[in-house]
Amino acid sequence: MNTREPFDTYRSKLSSGEETCEARVGAYLSVLAERQTLNAFLCVFGSEAHEQARAIDVKIAAGTAGPLAGMVMAVKDVLCMKGTITTCGSKILEHHEAVYDAAVIEKLRDADAVIIGKTNMDEFAMGSSNENSAYGPVKHPLDETRVPGGSSGGSCVAVAAGMATTSLGSDTGGSIRQPAGLCGIVGMKPTYGRVSRYGLVAYASSFDQIGPFAQTVRDCARVLQVIAGHDERDSTSARVPVPDYLAAITGSVDGVKIGVPKEYFNDALSAEIRRALETKIVILEAHGAEIIEVSLPHSEYTIAAYYILATAEASSNLARFDGARYGFRADGAKDLTEMYTKSRSEGFGAEVKRRIMLGTYVLSAGYYDAYYKKAQRVRRLIQNDFFEAFTKVDCLLTPISPTTAFKLGEKMSDPLQMYLSDIYTVSANLAGIPGISVPAGVDAQGLPIGLQLLGKQFDESTLLNIADFLERTHS
Amino acid sequence: MNGKYEAVIGLEVHAQMLTQSKAFCACTTTFGNGPNHNTCPVCLGMPGVLPVLNRKLVEYILAMGLATNCSITQRSVFARKNYFYPDLPKGYQISQYEDPICQFGHLDVELNDGTVKHIGITRIHMEEDAGKLVHDMHVDTLVDVNRCGVPLIEIVSEPDMHTSHEAYQYLSMIKQIVTYLGICDGNMEEGSLRCDANVSVRLRGTDKLGTRTEVKNLNSFRNVERALEYEIARQIALIEDGGRVVQETLIWDADRNVALSMRSKEEAHDYRYFPDPDLVPVVVSDAWIERVRAELPELPQKRRDRFVADFHLPKYDADILTLERPLAEYYETAAGCLSAKNPETFKAVSNWVMTDVLRAVKESNITIADFPVTPAHLSAMVNLITEGTISGKIAKDVFEEMLAGGEAPMAIVQRKGLVQISDTGAIEAIINEILAANAAQVEQYRAGKTQVFGFFVGAAMKAMKGKANPNIVNALLKKKLDV
Numbered sequence: 001m002n003t004r005e006p007f008d009t010y011r012s013k014l015s016s017g018e019e020t021c022e023a024r025v026g027a028y029l030s031v032l033a034e035r036q037t038l039n040a041f042l043c044v045f046g047s048e049a050h051e052q053a054r055a056i057d058v059k060i061a062a063g064t065a066g067p068l069a070g071m072v073m074a075v076k077d078v079l080c081m082k083g084t085i086t087t088c089g090s091k092i093l094e095h096h097e098a099v100y101d102a103a104v105i106e107k108l109r110d111a112d113a114v115i116i117g118k119t120n121m122d123e124f125a126m127g128s129s130n131e132n133s134a135y136g137p138v139k140h141p142l143d144e145t146r147v148p149g150g151s152s153g154g155s156c157v158a159v160a161a162g163m164a165t166t167s168l169g170s171d172t173g174g175s176i177r178q179p180a181g182l183c184g185i186v187g188m189k190p191t192y193g194r195v196s197r198y199g200l201v202a203y204a205s206s207f208d209q210i211g212p213f214a215q216t217v218r219d220c221a222r223v224l225q226v227i228a229g230h231d232e233r234d235s236t237s238a239r240v241p242v243p244d245y246l247a248a249i250t251g252s253v254d255g256v257k258i259g260v261p262k263e264y265f266n267d268a269l270s271a272e273i274r275r276a277l278e279t280k281i282v283i284l285e286a287h288g289a290e291i292i293e294v295s296l297p298h299s300e301y302t303i304a305a306y307y308i309l310a311t312a313e314a315s316s317n318l319a320r321f322d323g324a325r326y327g328f329r330a331d332g333a334k335d336l337t338e339m340y341t342k343s344r345s346e347g348f349g350a351e352v353k354r355r356i357m358l359g360t361y362v363l364s365a366g367y368y369d370a371y372y373k374k375a376q377r378v379r380r381l382i383q384n385d386f387f388e389a390f391t392k393v394d395c396l397l398t399p400i401s402p403t404t405a406f407k408l409g410e411k412m413s414d415p416l417q418m419y420l421s422d423i424y425t426v427s428a429n430l431a432g433i434p435g436i437s438v439p440a441g442v443d444a445q446g447l448p449i450g451l452q453l454l455g456k457q458f459d460e461s462t463l464l465n466i467a468d469f470l471e472r473t474h475s
Numbered sequence: 476m477n478g479k480y481e482a483v484i485g486l487e488v489h490a491q492m493l494t495q496s497k498a499f500c501a502c503t504t505t506f507g508n509g510p511n512h513n514t515c516p517v518c519l520g521m522p523g524v525l526p527v528l529n530r531k532l533v534e535y536i537l538a539m540g541l542a543t544n545c546s547i548t549q550r551s552v553f554a555r556k557n558y559f560y561p562d563l564p565k566g567y568q569i570s571q572y573e574d575p576i577c578q579f580g581h582l583d584v585e586l587n588d589g590t591v592k593h594i595g596i597t598r599i600h601m602e603e604d605a606g607k608l609v610h611d612m613h614v615d616t617l618v619d620v621n622r623c624g625v626p627l628i629e630i631v632s633e634p635d636m637h638t639s640h641e642a643y644q645y646l647s648m649i650k651q652i653v654t655y656l657g658i659c660d661g662n663m664e665e666g667s668l669r670c671d672a673n674v675s676v677r678l679r680g681t682d683k684l685g686t687r688t689e690v691k692n693l694n695s696f697r698n699v700e701r702a703l704e705y706e707i708a709r710q711i712a713l714i715e716d717g718g719r720v721v722q723e724t725l726i727w728d729a730d731r732n733v734a735l736s737m738r739s740k741e742e743a744h745d746y747r748y749f750p751d752p753d754l755v756p757v758v759v760s761d762a763w764i765e766r767v768r769a770e771l772p773e774l775p776q777k778r779r780d781r782f783v784a785d786f787h788l789p790k791y792d793a794d795i796l797t798l799e800r801p802l803a804e805y806y807e808t809a810a811g812c813l814s815a816k817n818p819e820t821f822k823a824v825s826n827w828v829m830t831d832v833l834r835a836v837k838e839s840n841i842t843i844a845d846f847p848v849t850p851a852h853l854s855a856m857v858n859l860i861t862e863g864t865i866s867g868k869i870a871k872d873v874f875e876e877m878l879a880g881g882e883a884p885m886a887i888v889q890r891k892g893l894v895q896i897s898d899t900g901a902i903e904a905i906i907n908e909i910l911a912a913n914a915a916q917v918e919q920y921r922a923g924k925t926q927v928f929g930f931f932v933g934a935a936m937k938a939m940k941g942k943a944n945p946n947i948v949n950a951l952l953k954k955k956l957d958v
Contacts, residue, residue, distance in 0.1 A: 086522065086523075096522070098523075100521070200523055201523045202753075205753050233525060235526070235528065236525075236752075236755060315557075316557050316747070316749070318566075320520045320564060322561075322566060324561045326521070364745055
């Protein structure tokens with residue numbers, strides 16, 4: 001059984017009885033076992049998945065199955081699933097059992113998706129290479145000396161290596177789109193507020209958004225269809241109607257106006273990625289799309305604004321991990337302050353501590369105006385850049401990362417270099433707009449190149465349609 | 476206080492709101508459940524949870540803002556106040572910092588000397604309460620998070636007060652308003668109403684503010700007065716001795732009558748406030764404000780003035796009767812049930828309420844709402860006195876009966892045969908007997924020793940078991956003795 005076959009093509013075999021969900025679960029589990037060195041999963045629900053799959057096969061036969069029946073999914077270990085350990089890739093939550101289900105978990109269950117396991121990630125979703133996990137790095141499926149990208153590296157690799165049909169990740173600064181790009185699959189960050197964050201352990205609340213990884217854009221659309229929509233438990237989730245995403249995929253790009261932001265084509269961008277992008281532009285134009293150069297003048301401040309605001313929020317969001325009520329508590333503390341400092345010093349990894357310190361600093365009395373407030377203003381300027389661009393075009397086509405997958409350890413000693421690898425993705429989180437990563441060939445070393453489409457708020461439909469077109473022109 | 480100095484006082488009052496559920500989750504706010512019973516993943520601060528604002532809290536604070544002449548911020552935001560403590564599960568408290576929902580209000584507070592003091596209200600904002608630590612000698616320090624997320628409003632005054640009396644009166648008025656609005660039970664001892672004071676002193680006649688201290692843990696009205704007096708005296712003594720006031724937070728120890736230093740300015744927290752990204756701005760429309768305004772009850776001062784005007788009551792009576800809304804309503808209902816509505820009967824009802832009703836309420840330790848004598852029964856009893864059916868003295872007995880059994884006064888009067896005797900003939904016959912039997916006293920009276928008049932009244936009333944109409948007894952005795 002080809003475990004990299006998209007749901008879209010195998011689902012007819014399920015309804016005809018040619019294949020079963022249970023057999024698929026078995027196939028994914030065997031790939032998972034074969035490729036343990038990838039370190040994609042933190043926990044696997046083998047027997048539960050089998051049991052669930054059997055029940056779903058019955059439903060499929062009876063014609064009462066939900067829209068994701070037969071889909072076998074992996075979820076990032078930052079999503080709470082009642083009764084299962086939810087570590088967020090951190091030692092501080094090593095034994096933490098979630099006491100409730102995240103909104104998206106409920107929705108996946110209601111749609112009859114099987115959840116096969118929870119995936120490895122950069123600790124608290126902080127990282128671009130998946131090397132910040134307390135449980136070891138995730139490896140790139142095509143070259144295990146390389147990173148798969150992060151922070152949703154495990155969820156990305158689960159799909160890329162055929163251990164699950166689709167998966168969920170979270171994207172705060174590119175954590176879905178960047179690994180999808182580096183591993184050659186589809187990954188989408190929906191509009192901020194499109195998907196409920198209830199049950200997503202927060203890194204930076206005003207940036208975080210849950211989204212799918214998939215082999216194809218159509219599979220991505222199917223998952224998004226299920227998880228999108230307003231949720232009363234998340235005050236920031238939007239009351240915007242959810243359109244039919246599959247219906248939005250028309251196969252045509254005729255007349256679509258696609259912007260290319262000139263600021264994104266600087267020296268940092270690899271020549272091969274630039275060529276891949278130019279190739280796609282030629283194809284799009286040949287099929288009736290109009291390519292327009294646009295400007296996002298505040299792009300150079302993107303990384304600085306992001307790392308001020310996201311770390312500020314993180315410093316507060318992560319305050320609850322103090323050893324008092326749940327999670328890791330260090331032994332031998334003499335008093336309360338020592339309990340806090342020891343538990344947090346021993347429980348958190350280096351990158352998390354770095355970001356907590358950054359965030360604490362920018363919120364401190366005397367620095368708040370100079371950093372946090374100023375970064376908020378920059379955020380609005382960046383948002384306005386996008387809104388201005390979207391008065392001229394329907395979406396933007398950009399690179400996803402400056403380079404293809406880099407070597408494990410290559411950027412670990414230089415946090416700034418690591419942060420700069422997010423340069424093309426973080427702007428979407430600052431602006432709250434949707435973005436999707438689509439495969440666009442490989443470089444000379446055979447490593448996948450991904451491109452990114454950015455769209456107007458709540459216009460995932462346009463992105464899915466163009467991404468689907470690009471996917472099918474993939475040579 | 477030393478006449479050379481003037482104190483400057485500002486109060487921060489926290490009022491616990493009487494909403495049914497917590498500020499940001501659906502947990503009950505019911506008091507008295509077992510430790511950690513009123514909890515859910517949200518108020519426990521479990522990973523991944525999100526707050527959802529209780530709209531009732533907004534309604535309540537809007538009412539308070541309007542009742543204290545505030546301007547309403549139509550787009551206000553929540554902020555996180557960050558600090559570590561085991562009773563704070565998220566490591567931050569959701570509060571408001573910049574752009575609180577109510578600002579620039581004031582109250583006109585009446586002082587005991589009859590003057591009116593204008594006290595500014597800087598801001599009123601919404602926030603959530605923290606939990607509490609239980610120190611168990613044998614086990615450890617335990618955390619009870621039942622109170623976590625219970626909605627509070629914080630009312631911050633301008634530093635407009637100069638004496639402990641002004642602070643006391645201001646706080647009394649705040650309590651009166653929150654209880655009138657029905658948004659807080661106003662109980663300081665139980666912590667539903669809490670007060671912290673910022674205090675400084677300066678030379679009288681100067682404008683520059685002195686260094687202030689913050690005094691916390693003022694858990695009764697009496698403690699507010701005592702702690703302020705203590706702290707003002709301490710600061711003056713310090714300055715007089717050539718010392719300087721240090722900016723610090725003090726905690727009032729009511730048992731020892733002292734304020735102890737809790738932390739200095741250097742140790743003060745940096746709360747790192749920033750807008751809470753999990754909550755959207757609170758947007759209050761004009762229509763919403765107007766609806767809350769329309770639903771505001773009559774406020775205490777207005778009601779007091781109306782009682783003086785409508786019921787011709789002395790201001791003293793009206794003040795007491797309107798102190799608490801249920802009592803004011805009790806009086807007003809009773810007054811409305813009077814058969815003869817005039818200044819005398821209104822005052823009669825007032826006297827009964829202020830003395831007998833309040834005494835009985837206090838003695839039985841119940842609220843006026845549970846008081847067995849309904850306002851209708853009370854005024855029916857006053858009607859019986861007015862009509863001459865019973866005497867004021869008999870009425871005292873009737874009142875006790877009503878208190879014990881909740882029976883209507885007329886039923887008691889009939890059952891016990893307490894109807895007043897106004898039959899002149901019957902009274903006259905008794906009086907004749909008494910005068911005949913006490914010839915010596917009659918002689919004394921007529922010789923000018925008029926004090927014995929009371930003896931005849933007492934004897935007549937006794938003979939008639941207290942039921943004789945005292946006016947008729949008096950008149951007849953006078954007529955017969957003064958011949």
